[in-house]
Amino acid sequence: MARLDPHSYNDDTQPETENLTWKARVDFRTRRLHAEATLSLKETSAGPLDLDTRDLEIRSVVDAEGKPLPFLVSPPEPILGSRLRVELRPGTKQLTIRYRTSPQASALQWLTPAQTAGGQFPYLFSQCQAIHARSVVPLQDTPRIRIRYRAELTVPKELKAVMAAGFTGREEQGVEAVERYEMPQPIPPYLLAFAVGRLAAKELGPRSRVWAEPEVLESAAEEFEDVDAMLRAAEALFGAYDWERFDLLTMPPSFPYGGMENPRLTFLTPTLLAGDKSLVSVVAHELAHSWTGNLVTNASAEHFWLNEGFTVFAERRILEVLYGSDVAALHAALGRRALEDAVQHFKDHPKLTALRTHLSGVDPDEAFSQVPYEKGFLFLRAIEDAVGRPAFDDFLKRYIESHRFQALTTEQFTTFVEKHLPGVLAKVDAEAYLNKPGIPQGSPVPRSNRLEQIGRMKDKVPTAEDVKDWTPAEWQLYIEGLRKGTPRDVFRQLDERFHLTKSHNSEVLVSWLAAALRAGWEPALGRTEAFLGEVGRMKYLKPLYGALAATLEGKALARSLFNRYAERYHPIAQAAVESILNRA
Ligand SMILES: CC/C=C\C/C=C\C[C@@H](O)/C=C/C=C/C=C\[C@@H](O)CCCC(=O)O
Ligand SMILES: [Zn+2]
16 A cells, blocks of 8 residues: 555555546535535445545445445545545445535635626636645545546526536526536646636637636737747647647636646636736746646656646747747746745755655645746756757657656656666756755856846846836846845835836736835835735735735734735635744
8 A cells, every 4th residue: 555645645556536527516605516526436446445535525425326335534634634435345436425515615716796807796716736626526636646527517697617628518597507518638636627707708719718707808818819829839849739729717816826727728817917918928838738737747746846847948948939039038037036036935944945845744835836847947958958959859749748648756757868868867967956955056047138238237226228128027037136235215216217116017016016125115015005905826925925024013014914805815825825924
């Protein structure tokens, strides 16, 4: 008996689920899903079947003939939730579990009409990565076990339900509507995803449309109108796109991440809607996951870098094709700074800055940082530098083709590399990336004339002439290069000259507010307080609450703002900010 994933009760001696049929009625009044999950196993089985659950109220478990199956729900464990153990009679191949979810389900955020753009109807969305699917469906919640599924969502008929799957029909029944979906490709459970709200769509290309609340739809369609060119560039780089559609769902502002690579339907934060397409690199990232992460998947959160490091590498290759090598280098420079910040953040937990982590007893959300993204990117760039781009591109295509619809460990990856690129791991000092903390000596550093020009501005207040053609990302790099201890008067001059506190680019704004707060430049406080009530993206909440809480008076303000805004945030974001304030 072995539990290969420290974040699942699944053990590899037990039968595996092959298909899921999921039916759920969405109850906005009680904020619960009233549901049944039918699990079809790969083979007829007998004996214990351990499923992952969190805060589910299990009503009954029956076999294909409707005969009850004995089951026991264990007391909840803080990170994993509760084990649901079902005793399968000999010859069992299917079981149906009737249950309801909790109003506090960790994957779900229920929004009141006031928290939506339209203000008329409620909204519900899910975020299952890494281990939150178990708060929505009782299943083997580990990327090692992929499932195909059919789903039926019953919702108020004024609303639309969308899922990260293929739409197969909608039927209105009285005051409700039943929406049907099917996912024919096998996916890891963390890619289960759905949203319910007042949604409309606009076509963007032959394989893509964008969904959003009507009030946001036009700006989203304009921001993401180049998605088909991105899709074609990605296919040229990584091979055929396996998921048929690449649709986009623009989320409410409380969505806790920049994007989530839900297959066929990528979820995107509305903070990308800068009005100038300057933040579409996140779309490239989520698209790249269609190959690295969704097709070739990390075997558990301990190998998360296989998802994210590869995807950042792939994202920047797409950017290079579409916008040139200087833009790719600029994003690599921003990523390097994010990595340095992440290593500093984990200074008391250096093991979390290795790529291959050991997370027994550690909540994946607590371990989450830019390390798997940016240190993973550097590792792959080092290999590419060592073997040359043509050889690495061949390797990348072979890696993807050889592991389609499979889950991989870091150890399996290194074995594959040694087979196809013999000697390269030693040459790049793979051990320093995979199993040692920090940023390896000699890791690749992005270079370009533009980067050098911005670097020369490090301690100066630029003139309008200096910055006349700077992009938002170049502004972000300049701001993040402002040294600690930069005088407050520099912030005053910069804001008077360039109005950074009023930036519509969320990346520029947050970098600016965080730097200004750390410098004690008080005019940044007003915009910060307002912004923390407007968005729920953790990439922004963490640095701003962290900068506020770095001083005694700021800590009191941070706690007061969190008390005011917490209910607007997704449960994952609430936990993240709570953790920051408790540590401060
Ligand atoms: C060492 C890493 C340990 C655990 C990681 C596994 C899962 C982390 C879990 O918290 C889910 C993460 C989901 C991330 C989704 C989108 C991100 O790629 C984007 C984040 C940054 C942003 O907001 O832009
Ligand atoms: Zn990602």
